[in-house]
Structure formats: C-alpha cells, structure tokens
Amino acid sequence: MSELEVKYGLPREVHYCKKCVMSNQRPASTQEFRHTIESKKVTLNIDENGVCDACRTAEMKNNIDWKKREDELMALLDKYRRNDGHYDCIVPGSGGKDSAYQAHILKYKYGMNPLTITWPPILYTDYGYKNWKNWLDVGGFDNLTFTRNGRVMKTLTRLSIENLLHPFQTFILGQKNLAPKIAAKYDIPLIFYGENEAEYGNPIADNTTSLRDKSYFSFSNIDDIYLGGVSVKELEEKHNIKKRDLMSFLPIESSELANKKIEVHYLGYYLKWTPQEVYYYAVENTGFxxxxxxxxxxxxxxxxxxxxxxxxxxxxxxxxxGLGRATYDASQEIRNKHLTRDEGVALVKKFDGEFPDKYFNEVMEYIEMKPERFHELCDQFRSPHLWTKESGDWKLRYPIWEQG
Structure with a gap:
C-alpha cells in the first residue's frame, strides 16, 4: 500500500503537544508572497519531551523580570517621545481588543502620541465596526484609514481562496504593509504591534526589528511577488489588474527606506501579555x-x-x-492557565470544524463564488495524510481526543 500524500510540506506523522492542544501540523512560518502553498513550510516544533515551542515560550514568561522589561520600554519611549504635537509612534489596528489596549496604554500611561492606522476588514461586522468607532471616540485617538481599491480586493480574495484556500492572504499582506508606508511617509520612527510571534511558536523571537532588516517589510523585485497565488505579471495579463492598483498590497520599496530609521517593536515583549486581561482593559477603557x-x-x-x-x-x-479555531483559542488559554488540557480537548472535540454558515452566503456573494464551488475546493485542499472519508463524511485520521 502506497504512502498517503502529504500536502503543504507538513510532517507526515501527527503529534500533539502534551501541554496544550496544538499539533505539529500548525504552520509556524509562511511566506505569504509565495505562489503556492505546496512549497515547504516550517511547522510548530514539538521537542523530545512532547512540548511545543509556544508552551515553552509561555513557561519562560513566568521567569521574566517584567519590571526590568518595562524600564526598557520607558527608555525606548523616552528616546522617541515628542512634545511638539507630532506623532511619535504608529499602532495599526481595526478596533480589536489588542490594538485598543496598545494605543490606550501607550498614550495614557506612557505619554506617547500614537497615530492609529487601519486597513479595514474585507467585510466589517456590525459590532466590529462599532468597536472601531469606540476605539477612536471613547479611547480618543487620531486615525488614518486606508480604503483600498474594492474591485482589486474582491478579485484577490477570490483568487486567494481558489489557489490557496486562504481567504485572508491578501488582506494580511495589505494590513502588514500599511504601517511601514505610513511611518516612512510621515517620518514616524516607531511601529508597535502587540504580541511577538514567538508567543505562538513562530521562529520570530527578536523584539526589535529594523524595516531594512526584514524582507517581508520591503521588496526590490516585483517579479518575485505573488498575490492570491498569482504573479503580478499574470494579474496584469489575465485579470486586467494594473500594477498601479496592486501597490497598496505590496511592501514598501527598498529605495523608500534608504534614509529612514524606523523600528518595529512588540509591546508584548515589554509588558506581560495575557489576552483575557487585554480584553478586560479594552472593555473598560475603549468601549470594546x-x-x-x-x-x-x-x-x-x-x-x-x-x-x-x-x-x-x-x-x-x-x-x-486539521486545526480549527477552538484549537487556537484553547491552546492559548491553556498556556495562560485559564483551561486545563482535558477541558481544551473537550472544547476542540465539540467545536473545531463547525461550519461558519452565519456569514457564508454573504461572503460567497461578495467574491462572486458559488457555495458549491467553495465546498469543492475544500475537498481538493484536504491533505490525505490528515483526512479520510467514512460513509460519505470526512473524518480526521488522528483527532486529539483519540490520541491522548
């Protein structure tokens, strides 16, 4: 019997972390500009003791001198804080709890003057839009919102689903690339994000990053970039999208950074970041x-x-x-000791893979895709080493509740 096909460069054998409910199938680092998700990915590492990198990072947080880290933050802010009314840092966000917390604490506790910037969601929820408004009106922040070309956003979202089964690929690119462009344009030296990616097991542990040091913040050759699994050249020739209409989705050009000194920092490096406490803070201070x-x-x-x-x-x-939303949420709460692993396993069994039908038809109408086409794509993108079909229904081969 031939071995089952393994897609996306995932490990053939499925192993679950013994502390949380995440498996080694979680991509820990992806190159969003790649034209194919078949290319090799780095996945979450689980060590010889059966513990994932994200859980190890959570353990390390308990041994950090957070007062010393806050002193480092204050030294950084003292270096760049301005008293002339000009913005001294950027906080990207769309009004979620994390960006609300970041902007508020930087302004009202540490005396900074942040410019909040927003790459809007593809389809705002009513309550999401209200949270964004409250962030600015209740929290009290200036905001620059970039409204991109709607026709291009729609086309790229559809292509991302068709070619990558990744509804957010081009949205993430635009969201990630907006801050460096605004920072360069307005000579704002600091960009603050929330949690460091190492919190989730990603191999990006450095807190301080110069824009010139990271290729995903800038580019020099547009021919190397793919959006929605399609090259820029093909987007021009086959989808009638001009290069000028794609620039908002692309990183800042390297030449624009030549004389700029812009740093990216993660606030979660300096302040102990607990998502539930961040949520309560945003509720109390920004009306989230x-x-x-x-x-x-x-x-x-x-x-x-x-x-x-x-x-x-x-x-x-x-x-x-083979990893749904409950897996991500439960793993995070287990690391923060708000759930036991057994509770997490039960929640994953109950909720992971639940089909999100509330907004599904609206999303399909937006991207002009027939619902049955989406379901066909889902079947095409399942990796055989993870899935099997029993009595007409798809089943995970190695669900966590059967693995222990």
Missing part, C-alpha cells in the same frame, strides 16, 4: 464589546470578530491542517 453570540468554530466571543470572513478563514485552517 464582545460578539453578541458565540463565534462559530469555537467557544469564545471576543477574538478576531471584526471581519465576516474571519470565521471562514479558521474553517480553512481546519481543512488544510
């Missing part, structure tokens, strides 16, 4: 409100709720990697 109902695919109400495509995105991670 949780979803009025449970998010499909998980048990929570306040994570990633501003975009109607969010739920579909996590469903596609379940299809490709």
């Amino acid at each position: 409100k949780a979803r009025p109902f449970r998010t499909q695919g998980t048990y929570s109400k306040y994570n990633s709720i501003d975009d109607k495509i969010d739920d579909l995105h996590y469903y596609t991670t379940y299809i490709k990697f």
Whole structure:
C-alpha cells in the first residue's frame, strides 16, 4: 500500500503537544508572497519531551523580570517621545481588543502620541465596526484609514481562496504593509504591534526589528511577488489588474527606506501579555464589546470578530491542517492557565470544524463564488495524510481526543 500524500510540506506523522492542544501540523512560518502553498513550510516544533515551542515560550514568561522589561520600554519611549504635537509612534489596528489596549496604554500611561492606522476588514461586522468607532471616540485617538481599491480586493480574495484556500492572504499582506508606508511617509520612527510571534511558536523571537532588516517589510523585485497565488505579471495579463492598483498590497520599496530609521517593536515583549486581561482593559477603557453570540468554530466571543470572513478563514485552517479555531483559542488559554488540557480537548472535540454558515452566503456573494464551488475546493485542499472519508463524511485520521 502506497504512502498517503502529504500536502503543504507538513510532517507526515501527527503529534500533539502534551501541554496544550496544538499539533505539529500548525504552520509556524509562511511566506505569504509565495505562489503556492505546496512549497515547504516550517511547522510548530514539538521537542523530545512532547512540548511545543509556544508552551515553552509561555513557561519562560513566568521567569521574566517584567519590571526590568518595562524600564526598557520607558527608555525606548523616552528616546522617541515628542512634545511638539507630532506623532511619535504608529499602532495599526481595526478596533480589536489588542490594538485598543496598545494605543490606550501607550498614550495614557506612557505619554506617547500614537497615530492609529487601519486597513479595514474585507467585510466589517456590525459590532466590529462599532468597536472601531469606540476605539477612536471613547479611547480618543487620531486615525488614518486606508480604503483600498474594492474591485482589486474582491478579485484577490477570490483568487486567494481558489489557489490557496486562504481567504485572508491578501488582506494580511495589505494590513502588514500599511504601517511601514505610513511611518516612512510621515517620518514616524516607531511601529508597535502587540504580541511577538514567538508567543505562538513562530521562529520570530527578536523584539526589535529594523524595516531594512526584514524582507517581508520591503521588496526590490516585483517579479518575485505573488498575490492570491498569482504573479503580478499574470494579474496584469489575465485579470486586467494594473500594477498601479496592486501597490497598496505590496511592501514598501527598498529605495523608500534608504534614509529612514524606523523600528518595529512588540509591546508584548515589554509588558506581560495575557489576552483575557487585554480584553478586560479594552472593555473598560475603549468601549470594546464582545460578539453578541458565540463565534462559530469555537467557544469564545471576543477574538478576531471584526471581519465576516474571519470565521471562514479558521474553517480553512481546519481543512488544510486539521486545526480549527477552538484549537487556537484553547491552546492559548491553556498556556495562560485559564483551561486545563482535558477541558481544551473537550472544547476542540465539540467545536473545531463547525461550519461558519452565519456569514457564508454573504461572503460567497461578495467574491462572486458559488457555495458549491467553495465546498469543492475544500475537498481538493484536504491533505490525505490528515483526512479520510467514512460513509460519505470526512473524518480526521488522528483527532486529539483519540490520541491522548
């Protein structure tokens, strides 16, 4: 019997972390500009003791001298703080709990003057839009919102689903690339994000990053870039999208950074970051409100709720990697000691893979895709080493509740 096909460069054998509920199938580092998700990915590392890198990072946080880290933050802010009314840092966000917390604490505790910037969700939820408004009106922040070409956004979103089964690929690119462009344009020296990617097991542990040091913040050759799994040249020739209409999705050009000194920092490096406490802070200080109902695919109400495509995105991670939204949420809460692993396993069994039908038809109408076509794509993108079909239904070969 031939070996089952393994897609996306995932490990052939499925192993789960003994502390949380995440598996080694989770991509830990992806190159969003690649034209194919078949190319090799780095996945979450689980060590010889059965513990994943994200859990090891969580353990390390308990031994950090957070007072010393805060002193480092204050020294950094003292270096760049301005008293002439000009912005001295940028906080990207769309009004979620994390960006609300970041902007508020930087302004009101540490005396900075942040410019908040927003690359809007593809399809705002009503409550997500209200949270964005409250962020600015209740929290009290200036904001620059970039409204991109709607026709191009729609086309790239559809192509991302068709070619990568990744509804958020081009949205993430635009969101990631907006801050460096605004920082360069307005000579703002600091960009603050929230949690360091190492919190989730990604091999990006450095807190301080110069824009010139990271290729994903800038580019020098547009021919090397793919959007929605399609090259820029093909987008021009086959989809009638001019290069000028793609620039907002692309990184800042290297030449624009030649004489700029712009640093990227993660606030979670300096301040102990607990998502539940960040949520309570945002509620109290910026009027943030949780979803009025449970998010499909998980048990929570306040994570990633501003975009109607969010739920579909996590469903596609379940299809490709066997890891749904409940797995991500439960793993995080286990690391923060708000759940036991047994509780996490039970929640994953109950909610992972729940189909997000609330906004599904609206999303399909937006991208002009027939619902049955989406389901066909899901079947095509399942990796045989993870999935099997029994009595007409797809089943995970190695669900966590059967692995222990």
